[in-house]
Amino acid sequence: MADIELQHDGRVRIITMNRPKKKNALTQEMYLDMAEAVDDASSNTQIKAIVLTGSPEAFTAGNDISNFLARGTETPRADENQRSGGMIFLDSLLKSTVPIVAAIEGMAIGIGTTMLFHCDYVVASNEASFTTPFVGLGLIPEAASTLLAPAALGYRKAFEMLVMGRRMTAHDCYRAGFVNEVVESGAALKIALIAAQHIASLPTDAVAITRQLMRSTTAEIGQRMELEAKIFRQRVRSPEAIEAFQKFLSK
Incomplete structure (x- = not known):
């Protein structure tokens, strides 16, 4: 886990993305390490x-764009439809039986934002x-955000976020209800730990049952996630996506 750090504060597991030189841009290995950490906690x-x-300067800059360009321009493989590390990680978040609190400092780009729809407290x-x-x-967009963002934010705000970017x-x-608390710079992790410790102090079964009832559309969310992933794989190879990747990386 070179770019992912695991720590524990009592009954709370802290998963930290730690690739600061790349603003925590996510690699396949990072996704898989985080998925393992979430699954193990469950x-x-x-x-x-x-x-x-993430780090003090950035939660995460999202998926490493160079990986997208490589996927878009390489010869299609026999395992082209195999689930990516990102999908495995998102599935772990979706199916986690342990409540997840996110602490955000700095930028949260792409999946850095959409993964938060699967967190319980931000x-x-x-x-x-x-x-x-x-x-x-x-x-x-991915992470079933085309389903979850309109439900959480309303269609127009979700359109502004997902389509207009x-x-x-x-x-x-x-104000949109996507974040629970806004705190002073540098204090996000401290306040998130207070929230997590409060959750950890509550009766475990009561938390689990209530959370399960609130998240009763898990199957539908999983289906939307898979549909998005299928279309996403097609879009990565599209001429306009490859052109956009090249422009981004040339900056």
Whole structure:
């Protein structure tokens, strides 16, 4: 886990993305390591909550664009439809039996924003920002965000986020109900840990049952996630996506 750090604060597991030189841009290995950490927490009766965070400068810049370009221009493989590390990680978030709290400092781009739809509680510093530039890159959103964003934010705000790709501040997201708390810069992890410890102190079965009832559309969400992934794989190879990747990387 070279770029992912695991720590524990009592009954809370802290998963930290730690690739600061690349603003925590996510690699396949990072996705798989985080998925393993989430899955293990679900099977560990000693862990009652998870905190997902990044470095002080960036939560994550999203998927490494160079990986997208490589996928878009390489010769199709026999295992082309095999699930990516990103999909495996998102599926772990979706199916986690342990509540997940996110602590956001700095930028949350692409999957850095959409993964938050699968978290139970989100704390953001007042300098955090949220952007989903998928359409501008010739792609489509993922993480079932085409289903979850309209439900959480309303159609028009979701359109602004997912289609127009407009940057949203922490306060924008708080007003939209996407963020629970906005805190001073540098305090997101501290406040997220307080929330996680509160969750961990509650009766475990009551939390699990209530959470399961609230998340009763898991099957539908999983189906939307798979549909998005299928279209996403097609879009990665589209001429307009490849052109957008090349422009991005040339900057």
